Amino acid sequence: MKSFAILGLAASWFTVVQAHTLFTTLYINDVKQGQGDGTCVRQSKDLAHSNSPIRNLLSDDMACGVNGTTPVNWFCPAGAGAKLTFEYRLNPGQAGQGFIDKSHKGPVAVYAKRLSSLDAAAAGPGWFKLWGEGYDMEADKWATEKIIDTNGLISIQIPTALPAGNYLFRPEVVAMHNVTPEVEPQFYVGCAQVFVESSVTGDLDIPSEKSVSIPGYLQANDPSVSYNIYKDEEYADPKKPYPMMGPEPFVPAANSKASSGKVVHQTEGEIPDSCLLLNANWCGVEVPSYNNLTGCWDAVKECWNQANACWAELVPSGGRNCEVWGDKCKDLDAHCSAKDFNGPPAYKLKSNDYPAPGPIPAALNAEAVPQDTSSSEVPGKTQVIATSPVSVTVVVVPTPSSTLLESIPDFTPRPTSTTQSSQTSKSKPNCGGQRRREARRNWS
Ligand SMILES: *[C@@H]1O[C@H](CO)[C@@H](O)[C@H](O)[C@H]1NC(C)=O
Ligand SMILES: *[C@@H]1O[C@H](CO)[C@@H](O)[C@H](O)[C@H]1NC(C)=O
Ligand SMILES: [Cu+2]
Numbered sequence: 001m002k003s004f005a006i007l008g009l010a011a012s013w014f015t016v017v018q019a020h021t022l023f024t025t026l027y028i029n030d031v032k033q034g035q036g037d038g039t040c041v042r043q044s045k046d047l048a049h050s051n052s053p054i055r056n057l058l059s060d061d062m063a064c065g066v067n068g069t070t071p072v073n074w075f076c077p078a079g080a081g082a083k084l085t086f087e088y089r090l091n092p093g094q095a096g097q098g099f100i101d102k103s104h105k106g107p108v109a110v111y112a113k114r115l116s117s118l119d120a121a122a123a124g125p126g127w128f129k130l131w132g133e134g135y136d137m138e139a140d141k142w143a144t145e146k147i148i149d150t151n152g153l154i155s156i157q158i159p160t161a162l163p164a165g166n167y168l169f170r171p172e173v174v175a176m177h178n179v180t181p182e183v184e185p186q187f188y189v190g191c192a193q194v195f196v197e198s199s200v201t202g203d204l205d206i207p208s209e210k211s212v213s214i215p216g217y218l219q220a221n222d223p224s225v226s227y228n229i230y231k232d233e234e235y236a237d238p239k240k241p242y243p244m245m246g247p248e249p250f251v252p253a254a255n256s257k258a259s260s261g262k263v264v265h266q267t268e269g270e271i272p273d274s275c276l277l278l279n280a281n282w283c284g285v286e287v288p289s290y291n292n293l294t295g296c297w298d299a300v301k302e303c304w305n306q307a308n309a310c311w312a313e314l315v316p317s318g319g320r321n322c323e324v325w326g327d328k329c330k331d332l333d334a335h336c337s338a339k340d341f342n343g344p345p346a347y348k349l350k351s352n353d354y355p356a357p358g359p360i361p362a363a364l365n366a367e368a369v370p371q372d373t374s375s376s377e378v379p380g381k382t383q384v385i386a387t388s389p390v391s392v393t394v395v396v397v398p399t400p401s402s403t404l405l406e407s408i409p410d411f412t413p414r415p416t417s418t419t420q421s422s423q424t425s426k427s428k429p430n431c432g433g434q435r436r437r438e439a440r441r442n443w444s
Helices: 002-014 143-149 229-234 293-312 320-337 433-443
Strands: 022-028 076-079 083-089 108-115 124-133 153-157 165-175 186-189 191-200 212-214 259-264 275-279 282-285 347-350 393-396
Touching: 022 076, 022 186, 022 191, 083 165, 083 191, 108 143, 108 153, 124 143, 124 165, 143 165, 275 320, 282 293, 282 320, 293 320, 320 347
Parallel strands: 076 191
Antiparallel strands: 022 083, 083 153, 108 124, 108 165, 124 212, 165 186, 165 191, 191 259, 275 282, 347 393
16 A cells, blocks of 8 residues: 555665765745755655765765656746845754864865756766855865854855756755775765846856866875875874865856846746645645545545655655645545535645744855956946745635535555654764764874
Protein backbone atom coordinates (compact mmCIF):
# COMPACT_ATOMS: atom_id res chain seq x y z
CA MET A 1 0.00 0.00 0.00
CA LYS A 2 1.10 3.47 -0.80
CA SER A 3 0.98 4.71 2.74
CA PHE A 4 3.62 2.14 3.77
CA ALA A 5 6.04 3.39 1.14
CA ILE A 6 5.48 6.86 2.48
CA LEU A 7 6.18 5.74 6.01
CA GLY A 8 9.46 4.16 4.86
CA LEU A 9 10.49 7.35 3.16
CA ALA A 10 9.63 9.37 6.22
CA ALA A 11 11.72 7.05 8.36
CA SER A 12 14.82 7.47 6.20
CA TRP A 13 14.37 11.20 6.23
CA PHE A 14 14.06 11.08 9.98
CA THR A 15 17.53 9.58 10.38
CA VAL A 16 19.44 12.54 8.94
CA VAL A 17 21.61 13.13 11.96
CA GLN A 18 25.16 13.31 10.55
CA ALA A 19 25.58 16.96 10.01
CA HIS A 20 27.84 18.94 7.80
CA THR A 21 25.80 21.54 5.91
CA LEU A 22 23.41 22.02 2.98
CA PHE A 23 22.04 24.99 1.04
CA THR A 24 18.26 24.66 1.45
CA THR A 25 16.48 27.97 1.09
CA LEU A 26 16.53 30.96 -1.25
CA TYR A 27 15.50 34.51 -0.37
CA ILE A 28 15.10 37.32 -2.89
CA ASN A 29 15.15 40.86 -1.50
CA ASP A 30 14.79 39.38 2.01
CA VAL A 31 11.69 37.37 1.07
CA LYS A 32 11.76 33.60 1.36
CA GLN A 33 10.88 32.10 -2.00
CA GLY A 34 7.94 29.78 -2.35
CA GLN A 35 6.95 27.74 0.66
CA GLY A 36 8.32 24.93 2.75
CA ASP A 37 12.00 25.60 1.86
CA GLY A 38 13.75 24.50 -1.29
CA THR A 39 11.60 26.35 -3.85
CA CYS A 40 13.85 27.02 -6.89
CA VAL A 41 16.70 25.19 -5.12
CA ARG A 42 18.40 22.03 -6.33
CA GLN A 43 18.90 19.68 -3.39
CA SER A 44 20.33 16.17 -3.13
CA LYS A 45 17.79 13.36 -3.46
CA ASP A 46 19.78 11.25 -1.03
CA LEU A 47 17.87 12.24 2.11
CA ALA A 48 20.15 10.34 4.48
CA HIS A 49 23.38 12.02 3.30
CA SER A 50 22.12 15.28 1.88
CA ASN A 51 24.49 17.47 3.86
CA SER A 52 27.60 15.43 3.03
CA PRO A 53 30.42 17.20 1.23
CA ILE A 54 31.68 16.66 -2.29
CA ARG A 55 35.37 15.79 -2.33
CA ASN A 56 36.00 14.81 -5.92
CA LEU A 57 37.08 18.00 -7.66
CA LEU A 58 36.44 16.43 -11.06
CA SER A 59 32.89 15.24 -10.36
CA ASP A 60 29.89 16.87 -12.04
CA ASP A 61 28.47 17.12 -8.50
CA MET A 62 30.87 20.06 -8.04
CA ALA A 63 28.51 22.18 -10.17
CA CYS A 64 25.28 22.06 -8.15
CA GLY A 65 25.78 19.29 -5.60
CA VAL A 66 24.59 15.67 -5.65
CA ASN A 67 21.67 15.33 -8.12
CA GLY A 68 22.29 18.97 -9.03
CA THR A 69 22.53 18.30 -12.74
CA THR A 70 18.75 17.69 -12.75
CA PRO A 71 16.68 20.90 -12.87
CA VAL A 72 13.83 21.52 -10.43
CA ASN A 73 10.43 22.70 -11.65
CA TRP A 74 10.71 26.44 -11.26
CA PHE A 75 12.92 29.49 -11.68
CA CYS A 76 12.19 32.24 -9.15
CA PRO A 77 12.07 35.75 -10.65
CA ALA A 78 14.44 38.46 -9.38
CA GLY A 79 14.80 42.02 -10.60
CA ALA A 80 18.07 43.51 -11.82
CA GLY A 81 20.20 44.35 -8.81
CA ALA A 82 18.11 42.22 -6.45
CA LYS A 83 19.61 40.72 -3.31
CA LEU A 84 19.85 36.95 -3.18
CA THR A 85 20.31 35.19 0.15
CA PHE A 86 21.28 31.53 0.48
CA GLU A 87 20.43 29.73 3.73
CA TYR A 88 22.68 26.84 4.72
CA ARG A 89 21.68 24.41 7.46
CA LEU A 90 23.66 21.99 9.56
CA ASN A 91 20.52 19.87 9.73
CA PRO A 92 18.70 20.42 6.44
CA GLY A 93 15.24 19.52 7.78
CA GLN A 94 15.43 21.82 10.81
CA ALA A 95 15.96 25.56 10.77
CA GLY A 96 17.76 27.55 13.44
CA GLN A 97 20.17 24.79 14.48
CA GLY A 98 23.25 26.39 13.07
CA PHE A 99 25.21 26.55 9.86
CA ILE A 100 28.28 24.36 10.15
CA ASP A 101 30.59 23.04 12.86
CA LYS A 102 33.14 25.68 13.82
CA SER A 103 36.00 23.32 12.98
CA HIS A 104 35.02 23.69 9.31
CA LYS A 105 37.24 26.62 8.37
CA GLY A 106 37.60 27.69 4.79
CA PRO A 107 36.63 30.03 1.95
CA VAL A 108 33.12 30.93 0.77
CA ALA A 109 32.14 32.12 -2.69
CA VAL A 110 29.13 32.61 -4.95
CA TYR A 111 29.26 31.72 -8.63
CA ALA A 112 26.70 32.11 -11.41
CA LYS A 113 26.03 30.69 -14.84
CA ARG A 114 23.63 31.84 -17.51
CA LEU A 115 21.55 29.04 -19.01
CA SER A 116 20.54 28.91 -22.65
CA SER A 117 17.44 26.89 -21.71
CA LEU A 118 15.68 25.74 -18.55
CA ASP A 119 17.43 22.37 -18.66
CA ALA A 120 20.83 23.47 -19.98
CA ALA A 121 23.77 21.63 -18.39
CA ALA A 122 24.93 22.88 -15.01
CA ALA A 123 28.28 21.10 -15.21
CA GLY A 124 30.75 22.48 -17.73
CA PRO A 125 31.89 25.91 -18.96
CA GLY A 126 30.29 29.33 -18.49
CA TRP A 127 30.63 29.82 -14.74
CA PHE A 128 31.85 33.07 -13.23
CA LYS A 129 32.43 34.22 -9.68
CA LEU A 130 30.34 37.04 -8.21
CA TRP A 131 32.08 37.24 -4.86
CA GLY A 132 34.47 35.25 -2.74
CA GLU A 133 36.41 35.46 0.50
CA GLY A 134 39.06 33.27 2.08
CA TYR A 135 41.02 34.02 5.23
CA ASP A 136 40.80 37.56 6.60
CA MET A 137 44.18 38.06 8.31
CA GLU A 138 43.23 41.34 9.90
CA ALA A 139 40.12 39.95 11.55
CA ASP A 140 41.78 36.52 12.00
CA LYS A 141 38.66 34.91 10.58
CA TRP A 142 37.86 32.49 7.84
CA ALA A 143 34.89 33.24 5.59
CA THR A 144 33.06 30.23 7.06
CA GLU A 145 33.45 31.74 10.54
CA LYS A 146 31.87 34.97 9.30
CA ILE A 147 28.92 32.99 7.89
CA ILE A 148 28.51 31.24 11.25
CA ASP A 149 28.03 34.77 12.64
CA THR A 150 25.18 35.37 10.15
CA ASN A 151 23.44 32.08 10.99
CA GLY A 152 24.34 30.39 7.71
CA LEU A 153 22.91 33.20 5.58
CA ILE A 154 25.00 34.39 2.61
CA SER A 155 23.76 37.42 0.67
CA ILE A 156 24.96 38.80 -2.64
CA GLN A 157 23.61 41.41 -5.01
CA ILE A 158 22.88 40.47 -8.63
CA PRO A 159 25.03 42.81 -10.76
CA THR A 160 22.69 45.39 -12.28
CA ALA A 161 24.17 44.98 -15.75
CA LEU A 162 23.62 41.23 -15.91
CA PRO A 163 21.44 40.54 -18.97
CA ALA A 164 17.92 39.15 -18.45
CA GLY A 165 17.61 35.39 -18.54
CA ASN A 166 17.73 32.12 -16.64
CA TYR A 167 20.65 31.66 -14.29
CA LEU A 168 22.05 29.28 -11.76
CA PHE A 169 23.43 30.97 -8.65
CA ARG A 170 25.81 28.69 -6.82
CA PRO A 171 26.93 29.30 -3.23
CA GLU A 172 30.15 27.45 -2.40
CA VAL A 173 31.23 26.72 1.17
CA VAL A 174 34.57 24.95 1.59
CA ALA A 175 35.91 23.25 4.73
CA MET A 176 39.71 22.91 4.81
CA HIS A 177 40.11 21.26 8.23
CA ASN A 178 40.97 17.80 6.86
CA VAL A 179 43.26 18.80 4.05
CA THR A 180 46.42 16.74 3.63
CA PRO A 181 48.41 16.07 0.45
CA GLU A 182 46.09 13.09 -0.06
CA VAL A 183 42.79 14.56 1.11
CA GLU A 184 40.93 17.33 -0.72
CA PRO A 185 38.79 19.94 1.02
CA GLN A 186 35.07 19.38 1.62
CA PHE A 187 32.84 21.25 -0.82
CA TYR A 188 29.28 22.21 0.10
CA VAL A 189 27.66 23.56 -3.04
CA GLY A 190 24.14 23.95 -4.35
CA CYS A 191 22.28 25.95 -6.96
CA ALA A 192 19.35 28.34 -6.99
CA GLN A 193 17.39 28.64 -10.24
CA VAL A 194 16.64 32.32 -10.84
CA PHE A 195 15.21 34.27 -13.77
CA VAL A 196 16.81 37.72 -13.82
CA GLU A 197 14.25 40.29 -14.99
CA SER A 198 16.04 43.21 -16.54
CA SER A 199 15.91 45.69 -19.36
CA VAL A 200 19.48 44.70 -20.18
CA THR A 201 19.44 42.09 -22.91
CA GLY A 202 21.90 40.42 -25.20
CA ASP A 203 25.00 38.35 -24.69
CA LEU A 204 26.92 37.95 -21.50
CA ASP A 205 30.56 38.52 -22.42
CA ILE A 206 32.76 37.13 -19.71
CA PRO A 207 36.51 37.77 -20.13
CA SER A 208 38.10 34.37 -20.78
CA GLU A 209 40.27 34.44 -17.65
CA LYS A 210 37.13 34.90 -15.52
CA SER A 211 35.02 32.25 -17.22
CA VAL A 212 35.58 28.77 -15.82
CA SER A 213 34.33 25.24 -16.11
CA ILE A 214 32.87 23.55 -13.05
CA PRO A 215 34.17 20.92 -12.59
CA GLY A 216 37.66 21.71 -13.86
CA TYR A 217 38.29 25.11 -12.26
CA LEU A 218 40.24 23.55 -9.37
CA GLN A 219 43.01 20.96 -9.28
CA ALA A 220 44.22 18.99 -6.27
CA ASN A 221 47.63 20.67 -6.26
CA ASP A 222 46.36 24.26 -6.57
CA PRO A 223 47.79 26.32 -3.68
CA SER A 224 44.21 27.25 -2.68
CA VAL A 225 43.24 23.58 -2.47
CA SER A 226 46.33 22.18 -0.75
CA TYR A 227 46.67 25.03 1.79
CA ASN A 228 47.00 23.59 5.29
CA ILE A 229 45.06 25.65 7.81
CA TYR A 230 47.24 24.39 10.70
CA LYS A 231 50.72 24.57 9.15
CA ASP A 232 50.07 27.67 7.01
CA GLU A 233 47.74 29.62 9.25
CA GLU A 234 46.76 28.53 12.77
CA TYR A 235 50.27 27.57 14.00
CA ALA A 236 52.27 29.56 11.45
CA ASP A 237 54.39 32.58 12.34
CA PRO A 238 54.12 34.54 10.20
CA LYS A 239 50.83 33.27 8.80
CA LYS A 240 50.79 32.50 5.11
CA PRO A 241 48.07 34.44 3.27
CA TYR A 242 45.38 32.19 1.86
CA PRO A 243 45.33 32.28 -1.96
CA MET A 244 41.61 32.41 -2.86
CA MET A 245 40.18 29.59 -4.93
CA GLY A 246 38.95 30.06 -8.47
CA PRO A 247 38.92 33.08 -10.78
CA GLU A 248 38.66 36.77 -9.91
CA PRO A 249 35.04 38.00 -9.64
CA PHE A 250 33.37 39.22 -12.81
CA VAL A 251 31.16 42.31 -12.69
CA PRO A 252 29.60 43.19 -16.04
CA ALA A 253 29.84 46.86 -16.90
CA ALA A 254 26.71 48.88 -17.48
CA ASN A 255 26.22 49.60 -21.16
CA SER A 256 23.21 51.65 -22.23
CA LYS A 257 23.39 50.19 -25.74
CA ALA A 258 22.44 46.84 -24.27
CA SER A 259 19.36 48.22 -22.57
CA SER A 260 16.16 47.75 -24.51
CA GLY A 261 14.31 50.08 -22.13
CA LYS A 262 11.77 47.35 -21.51
CA VAL A 263 12.02 44.87 -18.69
CA VAL A 264 12.11 41.29 -19.94
CA HIS A 265 9.81 39.03 -17.94
CA GLN A 266 9.81 35.30 -17.48
CA THR A 267 7.83 33.26 -20.00
CA GLU A 268 8.65 29.72 -18.82
CA GLY A 269 9.50 28.04 -15.55
CA GLU A 270 7.19 30.23 -13.42
CA ILE A 271 5.31 28.89 -10.42
CA PRO A 272 1.76 28.30 -11.78
CA ASP A 273 -1.01 30.58 -10.52
CA SER A 274 -3.12 27.49 -9.82
CA CYS A 275 -0.83 26.42 -6.94
CA LEU A 276 -2.67 26.58 -3.62
CA LEU A 277 0.26 25.38 -1.53
CA LEU A 278 3.91 24.66 -2.25
CA ASN A 279 6.53 22.48 -0.69
CA ALA A 280 9.94 23.01 -2.30
CA ASN A 281 9.19 22.41 -5.99
CA TRP A 282 5.89 20.58 -5.58
CA CYS A 283 2.54 22.37 -5.64
CA GLY A 284 -0.99 21.30 -4.75
CA VAL A 285 -3.90 22.44 -6.91
CA GLU A 286 -7.62 22.56 -6.16
CA VAL A 287 -9.55 19.33 -6.58
CA PRO A 288 -12.47 19.35 -9.09
CA SER A 289 -15.79 20.58 -7.72
CA TYR A 290 -18.58 18.06 -7.20
CA ASN A 291 -22.22 17.83 -6.25
CA ASN A 292 -22.70 14.12 -5.59
CA LEU A 293 -21.16 11.34 -3.57
CA THR A 294 -18.96 9.85 -6.31
CA GLY A 295 -17.57 13.25 -7.09
CA CYS A 296 -16.88 13.86 -3.40
CA TRP A 297 -14.84 10.67 -3.00
CA ASP A 298 -13.07 11.25 -6.29
CA ALA A 299 -12.02 14.62 -4.90
CA VAL A 300 -10.70 12.96 -1.73
CA LYS A 301 -8.76 10.47 -3.83
CA GLU A 302 -7.32 13.23 -5.99
CA CYS A 303 -6.31 15.14 -2.88
CA TRP A 304 -4.39 12.14 -1.52
CA ASN A 305 -2.78 11.51 -4.89
CA GLN A 306 -1.36 15.00 -4.69
CA ALA A 307 -0.23 14.47 -1.10
CA ASN A 308 1.54 11.27 -2.15
CA ALA A 309 3.29 13.13 -4.94
CA CYS A 310 4.46 15.69 -2.39
CA TRP A 311 6.01 12.96 -0.23
CA ALA A 312 7.45 11.23 -3.28
CA GLU A 313 9.30 14.45 -4.12
CA LEU A 314 10.40 14.97 -0.55
CA VAL A 315 13.56 17.06 -0.31
CA PRO A 316 16.14 17.19 2.51
CA SER A 317 14.70 20.48 3.78
CA GLY A 318 11.54 18.63 4.73
CA GLY A 319 7.88 18.08 3.97
CA ARG A 320 6.04 20.29 6.42
CA ASN A 321 3.67 21.50 3.72
CA CYS A 322 3.03 17.93 2.53
CA GLU A 323 1.58 17.47 6.01
CA VAL A 324 -0.51 20.61 5.67
CA TRP A 325 -1.88 19.25 2.38
CA GLY A 326 -2.63 15.92 4.08
CA ASP A 327 -4.67 17.81 6.68
CA LYS A 328 -6.70 19.34 3.86
CA CYS A 329 -7.37 15.81 2.52
CA LYS A 330 -8.50 14.68 5.98
CA ASP A 331 -10.90 17.63 6.14
CA LEU A 332 -12.25 16.71 2.74
CA ASP A 333 -12.64 13.10 3.86
CA ALA A 334 -14.62 14.24 6.92
CA HIS A 335 -16.76 16.41 4.69
CA CYS A 336 -17.65 13.46 2.41
CA SER A 337 -18.15 11.17 5.42
CA ALA A 338 -20.64 13.72 6.76
CA LYS A 339 -22.55 13.26 3.49
CA ASP A 340 -22.17 16.84 2.39
CA PHE A 341 -21.60 16.30 -1.31
CA ASN A 342 -21.41 19.89 -2.26
CA GLY A 343 -17.92 21.13 -2.66
CA PRO A 344 -15.07 21.26 -2.22
CA PRO A 345 -15.78 23.30 0.90
CA ALA A 346 -14.11 26.59 1.66
CA TYR A 347 -11.00 26.05 3.72
CA LYS A 348 -7.87 27.85 4.77
CA LEU A 349 -4.42 26.58 3.94
CA LYS A 350 -1.60 28.01 5.95
CA SER A 351 1.94 27.22 4.90
CA ASN A 352 3.96 25.76 7.75
CA ASP A 353 7.28 27.51 7.15
CA TYR A 354 10.32 27.99 9.28
CA PRO A 355 11.22 31.63 9.81
CA ALA A 356 14.67 32.82 8.76
CA PRO A 357 17.29 31.79 11.36
CA GLY A 358 18.27 35.43 11.92
CA PRO A 359 18.32 38.84 10.27
CA ILE A 360 18.98 38.70 6.51
CA PRO A 361 22.52 40.07 6.12
CA ALA A 362 23.58 42.76 3.65
CA ALA A 363 25.00 41.72 0.29
CA LEU A 364 28.67 40.80 0.57
CA ASN A 365 29.52 42.20 -2.88
CA ALA A 366 27.55 45.40 -2.41
CA GLU A 367 30.60 47.63 -2.03
CA ALA A 368 31.95 49.23 -5.17
CA VAL A 369 33.53 46.42 -7.12
CA PRO A 370 35.55 47.35 -10.19
CA GLN A 371 33.51 46.58 -13.26
CA ASP A 372 34.83 44.84 -16.33
CA THR A 373 34.86 47.86 -18.61
CA SER A 374 35.51 46.72 -22.14
CA SER A 375 32.56 48.68 -23.55
CA SER A 376 31.45 50.78 -20.64
CA GLU A 377 29.84 54.18 -20.91
CA VAL A 378 27.25 56.03 -18.87
CA PRO A 379 25.51 53.42 -16.74
CA GLY A 380 22.17 52.46 -18.22
CA LYS A 381 19.07 52.85 -16.11
CA THR A 382 18.24 49.60 -14.42
CA GLN A 383 14.88 48.89 -12.99
CA VAL A 384 14.62 46.90 -9.82
CA ILE A 385 11.52 44.80 -9.61
CA ALA A 386 10.46 43.73 -6.17
CA THR A 387 9.45 40.11 -6.17
CA SER A 388 6.44 39.19 -4.17
CA PRO A 389 6.31 36.01 -2.14
CA VAL A 390 3.78 33.36 -2.95
CA SER A 391 0.79 34.08 -0.74
CA VAL A 392 0.72 32.02 2.38
CA THR A 393 -2.97 31.86 3.20
CA VAL A 394 -5.39 30.82 0.52
CA VAL A 395 -9.13 30.84 0.94
CA VAL A 396 -11.02 28.86 -1.66
CA VAL A 397 -14.73 29.43 -1.98
CA PRO A 398 -16.42 26.80 -4.13
CA THR A 399 -19.33 27.48 -6.38
CA PRO A 400 -22.59 26.26 -4.84
CA SER A 401 -24.14 23.15 -6.27
CA SER A 402 -26.96 20.81 -5.25
CA THR A 403 -26.40 17.81 -3.04
CA LEU A 404 -27.20 14.28 -4.18
CA LEU A 405 -27.00 11.15 -2.10
CA GLU A 406 -25.46 7.96 -3.45
CA SER A 407 -23.99 4.81 -2.01
CA ILE A 408 -20.51 4.97 -0.47
CA PRO A 409 -17.81 3.79 -2.93
CA ASP A 410 -15.05 1.30 -2.03
CA PHE A 411 -12.21 3.74 -2.03
CA THR A 412 -11.35 4.96 1.43
CA PRO A 413 -8.12 6.93 1.44
CA ARG A 414 -5.91 6.61 4.47
CA PRO A 415 -4.15 9.52 6.02
CA THR A 416 -0.41 9.53 5.59
CA SER A 417 2.00 9.47 8.48
CA THR A 418 2.81 12.80 10.02
CA THR A 419 5.85 11.78 12.06
CA GLN A 420 8.04 14.34 10.32
CA SER A 421 6.91 17.21 12.46
CA SER A 422 7.93 15.43 15.64
CA GLN A 423 11.57 15.19 14.67
CA THR A 424 13.61 16.18 17.65
CA SER A 425 16.91 14.42 16.99
CA LYS A 426 19.82 16.75 17.51
CA SER A 427 22.61 16.81 15.00
CA LYS A 428 26.06 15.98 16.25
CA PRO A 429 28.60 17.21 13.78
CA ASN A 430 31.24 14.55 13.57
CA CYS A 431 33.08 14.98 10.40
CA GLY A 432 36.78 14.73 10.37
CA GLY A 433 37.88 15.06 14.00
CA GLN A 434 40.12 12.05 13.51
CA ARG A 435 41.44 13.31 10.17
CA ARG A 436 41.95 16.73 11.68
CA ARG A 437 44.18 15.32 14.39
CA GLU A 438 46.08 13.32 11.76
CA ALA A 439 46.48 16.40 9.62
CA ARG A 440 47.95 18.26 12.58
CA ARG A 441 50.34 15.41 13.33
CA ASN A 442 51.42 15.06 9.70
CA TRP A 443 52.98 18.43 9.39
CA SER A 444 54.50 18.74 12.83
C1 LIG B 1 21.04 11.15 -7.04
O1 LIG B 1 22.44 11.01 -7.06
C2 LIG B 1 22.91 9.76 -6.61
C3 LIG B 1 24.42 9.84 -6.51
O2 LIG B 1 25.00 10.33 -7.67
C4 LIG B 1 22.44 8.70 -7.59
O3 LIG B 1 22.89 7.43 -7.18
C5 LIG B 1 20.92 8.73 -7.66
O4 LIG B 1 20.47 7.83 -8.62
C6 LIG B 1 20.42 10.12 -7.97
N1 LIG B 1 18.99 10.13 -7.83
C7 LIG B 1 18.19 10.72 -8.70
C8 LIG B 1 16.74 10.58 -8.44
O5 LIG B 1 18.60 11.35 -9.65
C1 LIG C 1 -21.46 13.27 -9.97
O1 LIG C 1 -20.48 14.31 -10.02
C2 LIG C 1 -19.50 14.12 -11.00
C3 LIG C 1 -18.44 15.21 -10.82
O2 LIG C 1 -19.07 16.44 -10.66
C4 LIG C 1 -20.13 14.15 -12.38
O3 LIG C 1 -19.18 13.94 -13.37
C5 LIG C 1 -21.18 13.05 -12.45
O4 LIG C 1 -21.86 13.12 -13.66
C6 LIG C 1 -22.17 13.18 -11.30
N1 LIG C 1 -23.06 12.04 -11.28
C7 LIG C 1 -24.36 12.17 -11.18
C8 LIG C 1 -25.14 10.90 -11.11
O5 LIG C 1 -24.91 13.25 -11.14
CU1 LIG D 1 31.79 18.24 7.61
